[in-house]
Amino acid sequence: MATPERPLSPHLQVYRWQIQMATSILHRATGIVLSFGALIIAAGLLALMLGAEHWSCFTGIVGAWYGKLFMFAWTWCFAYHLCNGVRHVVQDFGYGFSIPAFKRSSWLSVIGSLVITALIWAYVLGTGGAA
């Protein structure tokens, strides 16, 4: 069957950026990062089971600069997905669907996640750092 060039429905690039779009996209993106994070947790537990030398190898990778960088990004992904996840569950119960409420809760997720990340890392750096 011939498929002539048909106009497609408008895609993301034609919309002015809004906070609601950003929070929705970020929820999925952080979810993907957290899925990889789950595999790292599994690897850590496996290393802990296998013995001290495997564990020190694991903590060596986590403690390296790229490990710490990932841990920091991971912390924010976790904090954001948690805040926005709670927001989604609240919305599933039918609350906060007016546009101003939607915008307010979106910003609350973003700012809340940054505050949680800052608090966690303030604690981590306060205890000596090597996570």
Next chain:
Amino acid sequence: MNRYRTPLKNVRGLGAAKTGTEHFVLQRLTATALVFLCIWFLVFVLGLIGADYVTATAAIARPWNAILMVGFLVATFWHAQIGLQVILEDYVHNTLLALALQVSVKFIAVLGAIVSVFAVARIALGN
């Protein structure tokens, strides 16, 4: 046959389709469990900063920690698989590629859950 049924009657309970909402419901259920389990996990990991090998294994071996850790792991891999499935359904339109990715995600999620739960059980029950 359904002529005298009101629309409300058709959607009550599980709705006209009877099934199909399990996916949605499970995503929310695992999410609700994870709100609490993730906060516990975070506190647990933060408490182990700077801990050596023996301290870390002893902490996981404590019964409540082992139980909560297994709950956290099962809920995490379950929730991750459901979420990734939705993302793949939305963005991967090539049937074969979508099938391969969906199967891979399921296998990896189940494998990750089995390996990590086994590791916790082995640590908890004496390495």
